[in-house]
Amino acid sequence: MMFDKLLSVMNEGGTVDFLTVIDSSSAELIGQMLIMYSDGRVDSLMDDDITEKITEKITENLRTTTWIKPITFSVEDEQGGTSRIFWDRIEKTFRAVVFGGGHISQPLVQLLSLLDFDVTIVDDRPEFANHARFPGAKRVICDSFRRVLQELTIGEDTAVIIVTRGHQYDLECLRATIGSGARYLGMIGSKKRIREMIHVFREAGVNEELLKQLRAPIGLDIKAETPTEIAVSIAAEVVSVFRGGSGRPLSGYAEVF
Amino acid sequence: MDQLILNHISETRDKGEKAVLVTIVETRGSTPRKPGSKMLIFPNGRSIGTIGGGCGEAEVRRQALTALDENQSRLYTVKMLNEVAADEGMVCGGVMEVFIQII
Numbered sequence: 001m002m003f004d005k006l007l008s009v010m011n012e013g014g015t016v017d018f019l020t021v022i023d024s025s026s027a028e029l030i031g032q033m034l035i036m037y038s039d040g041r042v043d044s045l046m047d048d049d050i051t052e053k054i055t056e057k058i059t060e061n062l063r064t065t066t067w068i069k070p071i072t073f074s075v076e077d078e079q080g081g082t083s084r085i086f087w088d089r090i091e092k093t094f095r096a097v098v099f100g101g102g103h104i105s106q107p108l109v110q111l112l113s114l115l116d117f118d119v120t121i122v123d124d125r126p127e128f129a130n131h132a133r134f135p136g137a138k139r140v141i142c143d144s145f146r147r148v149l150q151e152l153t154i155g156e157d158t159a160v161i162i163v164t165r166g167h168q169y170d171l172e173c174l175r176a177t178i179g180s181g182a183r184y185l186g187m188i189g190s191k192k193r194i195r196e197m198i199h200v201f202r203e204a205g206v207n208e209e210l211l212k213q214l215r216a217p218i219g220l221d222i223k224a225e226t227p228t229e230i231a232v233s234i235a236a237e238v239v240s241v242f243r244g245g246s247g248r249p250l251s252g253y254a255e256v257f
Numbered sequence: 258m259d260q261l262i263l264n265h266i267s268e269t270r271d272k273g274e275k276a277v278l279v280t281i282v283e284t285r286g287s288t289p290r291k292p293g294s295k296m297l298i299f300p301n302g303r304s305i306g307t308i309g310g311g312c313g314e315a316e317v318r319r320q321a322l323t324a325l326d327e328n329q330s331r332l333y334t335v336k337m338l339n340e341v342a343a344d345e346g347m348v349c350g351g352v353m354e355v356f357i358q359i360i
Contacts, residue, residue, distance in 0.1 A: 001270060003360065007263040022282055022356040023332050031330035031358050070293040072282050084332075086282040086356060088293055093260075 002033040005043060006090060014038065016090050019054055021046075022072065024083035049078050054085055092157045093118050094242060099145060099173045100164035101128035104188070108161065108231035110136045115239060117159065122148045145169055149176035159184035159238045161218070167193060171200070178210050184241045186215035186234060220247050262297045262306050266360055275300060277321040278358045281308050286351030288337065289313075300325060308355065313337055317355055324357045331357050 002018070009016040017036040021029045034044040034054055044051040053075040061073075070088045077083070096112045098105050101123030112119045113136030120139040123129035129142035141148055145164070149172070154160060160182040162173045167189065174187055174197070189197070194216045201211060219233030220240070240247045262278070269276045277298045281290060289309030296306040296314070298321045308314055313335045320333045334354050 001267075003263060003266045003270070007260075007267055010260055010263060020280075020356065020358065069291065070282070086280065088280070 002035060002043070002045075005035055009037070010090050010093075013092055014090075015092055017058060017067075018088055018090065019058070020086045020088070021083050022086045025081035026077075026083070029083055050075065050083065053077065057085075058087060094159070095120070095157055096159040096161060096238065097122065097152060097154065098161045098163065099123075100162065100169070101125070101133065101140075102163060102165055103227040104163050104230050104234070106133060106231075107228040108163070108234055109134045111231055111235040112159075112238070113137065115235060117238075120152070123164075145172055149173065154180040154182050156181055156183050158182045159242070160186070161234060161238070162187040163218070163234075167197075171197060174201075174214070178206060178214065184215065184238050185213060186218035186237065188218045189216055191217060215241075259295060259306055262295055265297055265305055269299075270360065275325060276360055277325050278360050279308055279317055279321055280356045280358065281353050282332070282356045283354040284351055285353075286337075288351035288353045298322065298325075308353075313353070317357070321357050325359060328359055330359050333357055 006016065006018060015038050019034045019036070021032045024030050029046065029050070032046050034042065034046065034051060036042050036055065036058060042051065042055055057073060057075060067089060070086065072084055072086050074082050074084050094117050096117040097120045098109060099122050101121055105121060109119050109121055119137045120141060121129065121134050121137045122141045122143070122145065124142065124144045126142050129140050131137070131140050134140050154177060160177045160180070162170050162177075164170050164173060170187055170189065177185060178201070187194070198211060215237060218237070219230060220237045222229065222233050222236070224230040224233040237247065239245070266276065266278065279296045279298060281292050281294045283292055289311070290307070294306070294308050296304055296308045298304045298318060300322070302318070302322070304318070308317060316335055317333060324331055332354060334352060336352050337350060
């Protein structure tokens, strides 16, 4: 069963392409599916001819372009019949690691889990790092930042959010994650404090490109004041980075007015 | 694809029951949700996920239940351009094509 196979890939956090025949001159093909795994392996119950045609088409497509969104395309079989195919993909689940379990983290973790992020929250104080406080978190880790930083895997599917209770901890977390390849790296702090930190990192010889990727002070400018407002501002910035948005209001664009 | 939807598809099949998976496959103009959005509809009308809500979704839901009765997967086009759509507040102004898949 194709859906079960998709589910097991998804549970493992992997990526897989799946194709569905949505229209065809051969009625029995409608609804048939094909799965193409990231290692190139193909699962299909359709005959070899059409399986090959579909596989060729996506392989060629993937060679010349990057996959952006689901599309439809048509293939022709040996008998001259045509089928329309819908190409969809299951992608890795987005992950977020939040350092610090304080008053901003609480609404932030809730928001991120609503946004379908797999959230890990880290704090070294048991009264802050517990599941009762963070019902939306996938993992709540209560340990020193130093130890956790050594063990966490951070990659291009991860948002790292540094909002600990003290600048020395923020600095420690930033030092360990700045070269990690995280898709989003944000740290809380006033402009003045951030300027000092950047200076420290520059002195230490940290690559300027890496420093430019740091989102600090964290969040979009919505004049947030309360912890929840700040959480909204951070969550919005995370989404805009993952989705490639500009962070600007949609109103007032020249194309609208 | 939504993990929750996949879990429900798997459960439904394990129980030997049926359901309909509706997927937006193509959109033109402005539509509330984009290609790849999915909704699972059960024979009793209960559903998981959304393809945009409103009248467009209600229309698709009726089509999906009909397709389930006939046991035939099919494509369906929802237009949100006409007067009815405007009257009913479907103001997105687009067209979306959905695939109704019996599972």
